[in-house]
Amino acid sequence: MRGQAATGTLPSADKPRHEPTFREVADQFMKEYSVITTGQRSPRWVQGHDIRLRVHLLPFLGDVPISEVTSGKIQEYRVHRMTPQEEKNPNARDNRPHKNKLPAPKTLHNEIVTLRLVLKAALRRGLIEGLPDLSAPFRKNGKVSHRAWFSPNEYKQLYTATREYAKTARPQNKWTAEQLHDFVLFMANTGLRPDEAANLQHRDVEVVHDIDTDETILVIEVRGKRGVGYCKSTSGAVKPYLRLKERPKPRTNDLPKPDDQVFPGSHIKMFNNLLNRINLKSDRDNQPRTAYSLRHTYICLRLMEGADVYQLAKNCRTSVEMIERHYAAHIKNLLDTSLINTRKPKGRTRPINTEEEDL
Numbered sequence: 001m002r003g004q005a006a007t008g009t010l011p012s013a014d015k016p017r018h019e020p021t022f023r024e025v026a027d028q029f030m031k032e033y034s035v036i037t038t039g040q041r042s043p044r045w046v047q048g049h050d051i052r053l054r055v056h057l058l059p060f061l062g063d064v065p066i067s068e069v070t071s072g073k074i075q076e077y078r079v080h081r082m083t084p085q086e087e088k089n090p091n092a093r094d095n096r097p098h099k100n101k102l103p104a105p106k107t108l109h110n111e112i113v114t115l116r117l118v119l120k121a122a123l124r125r126g127l128i129e130g131l132p133d134l135s136a137p138f139r140k141n142g143k144v145s146h147r148a149w150f151s152p153n154e155y156k157q158l159y160t161a162t163r164e165y166a167k168t169a170r171p172q173n174k175w176t177a178e179q180l181h182d183f184v185l186f187m188a189n190t191g192l193r194p195d196e197a198a199n200l201q202h203r204d205v206e207v208v209h210d211i212d213t214d215e216t217i218l219v220i221e222v223r224g225k226r227g228v229g230y231c232k233s234t235s236g237a238v239k240p241y242l243r244l245k246e247r248p249k250p251r252t253n254d255l256p257k258p259d260d261q262v263f264p265g266s267h268i269k270m271f272n273n274l275l276n277r278i279n280l281k282s283d284r285d286n287q288p289r290t291a292y293s294l295r296h297t298y299i300c301l302r303l304m305e306g307a308d309v310y311q312l313a314k315n316c317r318t319s320v321e322m323i324e325r326h327y328a329a330h331i332k333n334l335l336d337t338s339l340i341n342t343r344k345p346k347g348r349t350r351p352i353n354t355e356e357e358d359l
Helices: 002-007 022-036 043-061 071-082 105-124 152-168 171-188 194-199 235-246 268-277 292-304 309-315 320-326 354-358
Strands: 086-088 097-099 205-210 215-224 227-232
Touching: 022 043, 022 105, 043 071, 043 105, 071 105, 152 171, 152 268, 152 292, 171 194, 171 235, 171 268, 171 292, 194 215, 205 235, 215 235, 292 309, 292 320, 309 320
Parallel strands: none
Antiparallel strands: 086 097, 205 215, 215 227
16 A cells, blocks of 8 residues: 555545446456467357447446446346347438337347356456356246257158259259268268268268168268367268269369368358258257258257167267257157056955954
């Protein structure tokens, strides 16, 4: 305190201590977060926090002292984001105001996650005594829902359509159409995530004969969301992969090398167009189907065949809880009729002669 008094930095009644604002804490958080998470988080994920702060959080909370970012202030931010805002559209001919689109629940959730990280940075520096309540009030219990997938009949319709398209495609699109057909079969028989398939190289895939099932399968070294893991495919993934391995490149006409990607380029646009043509883009709950739906299809089909949930979770590099929450709840084959429709036998009694018992 004597040192602060000598330098003129000692707080007093006339000169209170400066309290950092939310903007200052957010700037310091981004400096620390981008450095500490190097090699652990993708640059796109770090950039997402910066965008959410710059576009949404700082305009509303930037000048607020960090100690005043309470649960009530966070609730005001939620109300602000969920209230339609009228703005002038510079591209409109009549320059009439239009209402912005309300954010999706997942978008608002990601913004609260960024807000929580900034508040944790303030807590580590001793700027606040504790984290405020960030839970969404008035939230109802979530319904049991499932992720968009292809039922067995829909999956057959899908790969039949991709096979026919590969046969009838124009010469300039034939190579991509054949790749798309093998992509659908490969993904639905391995359960890989789309980002894992994008990182997959030919040297990561090995064709082996499995002794336990007496089938030829693929053993895949996966690199993606969960780091490095392993996956054992079904026998249905072998032929599509062999076609991918033996298909020459379109320009050089050379066979793929071990360090080449199994799926060079992106098939998203062609895949979505195909789903729209065969009316499979959305399921009955209006959930859009994407390339991720092939992974969901793999998990659901394995559960319908009676696969062990723990082993399936290990093979898909996820948790048993995630499978039970998003997949096992709507698979009818997991319901054992013998245990549900059981009947307890009626009790049979015999009257006792009390006189004989006394004797």
